[in-house]
Amino acid sequence: QEWLWNEVSNFFQEGDVIITETGTSSFGINSSVFPANTIGISQVLWGSIGYAGGAVAGAAFAAEEIDPAKRVILFIGDGSLQLTVQEISTIVRWGLKPYLFVLNNDGYTIERLIHGPKAQYNEIQNWDNLKILPTFGAKDYETHRVATTGEWKKLIADKAFNVPSKIRMIEVMLPVMDGPAALIAQGKLSEEMNAAM
Secondary structure, eight states, X not given: OHHHHHHGGGTOOTTOEEEEOTTHHHHHGGGSOOOTTOEEEEOOSSOOTTHHHHHHHHHHHHHHHHOTTOOEEEEEEHHHHHHHTTHHHHHHHTTOOOEEEEEESSSOHHHHHHXXXXXXXXXXXXXXXXXXXXXXXXXXXXXXXXXXHHHHHHHHXXXXXXXXXXXXXXXXXXXXXXXXXXXXXXHHHHHHHHHHO
């Protein structure tokens, strides 16, 4: 994840709207560099996992009204996605065109790092995430699975990919216990606090 959050800066463009989920994304995005006039949307105050799945719909509606060429980019974990996935149906219905980056780390990594790696409630039922768009009726869409640094670099270098012409879902495969350095440090602190209680 350290590599990803530094590298993602090379994908961002001026004027992007970037939404990060409560989880590894909200910690990782702090390592990224935003171009001028970029809007970042995040919510960690209440730790509402799944928030970003609905927020991307609202941001995509607003961006479409302001400028249809404006890119809306979501980073959401595979576990968080399962809580508010139905909003993708709304996005498809209205023909909105966000980039949906699904960070697949096989469950709730943020919870594993904070509350312990073996808690069963941090496990999820794995979905075939790249079938979500057609399941919700998308016709003009694109899906990608990225598992290597080379695959990532090739994808973001593609000029057509950088134009928000259709809804896209990109599944980024990550190790289960991998997290941004800030989150790992927070996890250790939380573990110490929990042990003291």
